[in-house]
Amino acid sequence: MSSTQNSMQASTPGSTSATSLLPGFDNPVDDAQAVFRATLEAFAHPGRMESLPVTSGQPEGLSPALTALLLTLADPDTPVWLPANVPAAARAFLRFHCGCPLVDAPGDATFVCVPAGHAMPALADCAQGLPAYPDRSATLIVEVDSLQDGDALTLRGPGIETTQALQVRGLPAGFRQAWRANNARFPLGVDLLLASGQQFCAMTRTTRVED
Template identity: 65%
Template sequence: MLLPGFDDAVQSAQRTFRAALDAMSRPGSVRELHESCGVPHGLSPALSALLLTLVDADTPLWLPPGVPAAVRAFLRFHCGCPLVDDVARAAFVAVPAGHAAPALAACAQGDPAYPDRSATLLLEVAALSGGPAVTLRGPGIEHEAALCAQGLPADFWTQWHANQARFPLGVDVLLTSGHALSALPRTTQAEL
């Protein structure tokens, strides 16, 4: 049985988009998303809300192999997004908990004339607190901020340094856990 999307599609999408923008403008900060929407098995509430808000018929989405068919049906019905097999062709790359994330360098990087054509990675982690502290610096951070995410891929920060060095090209990342959201724009520098 197909789950519903947002209870109030316009207002919920606007609030979710504003939360995502706020998170992007303040890297490492944690925002809570409590929009009422269907959450298919395999997605978290925050990841479901972000996907309902960000993907549509013009935004190809990549999902890892093994994501339940119910998730794919939910997204096709509510978002109308094309699901692509080649991660480099995706505008959004969504990785639910328990699935391997592709290498950041494998995702669309944009090109010098159009760096905005890069991918945004939506990555579900175990928690956005309680993990090893990583110091963040860059635009949107007055002095420094700390991100303490649990469950990132083992080589994530090595990949992140290479991603950040490719600026203005590179991938932006939205981290989710349960109802929580945090962001790492490609301009953010991370120090372990």
């Protein structure tokens, strides 16, 4: 967004005091490109940890990784779902910096964002894509308690040479079964970004979780 557009929005009457909003990236183009490259690496190597290469403003209700990922990925063409009781500051931040529509139902969202302390929607309730357009599915961006300890997952699939170990604390009960059902819907199904603080990793719909 240009500085002219920023100043116009900030001076628009009734614009939730855009002047009081936190900044996004310090260098919007370069920083977004750096986070995007890290996100591509995460999806190319499921389960492998990535650290945020840059920092950004962080509104109440969103972690550093969730904020940076949404600043990078969300735009006016990608509806975002947030739990109903996420603070208004987070919604105002995303509207101002990303211009993304905020939708009420997970099934209508391109990005389903689940901050810490909120329940993750059922994978099957998120957009699954269409047979002719499997890319029209959702990506879930979920903040978990930890990516350093917790349940031990052994991952296999494309992008993993043999197996990839991942420890996660904070996934919902029944996640393994739900993820296997997600695998079975391929080429439909959702993809997943797991975040904790400054770190994140990815699981694609082709990533399998062993028993």
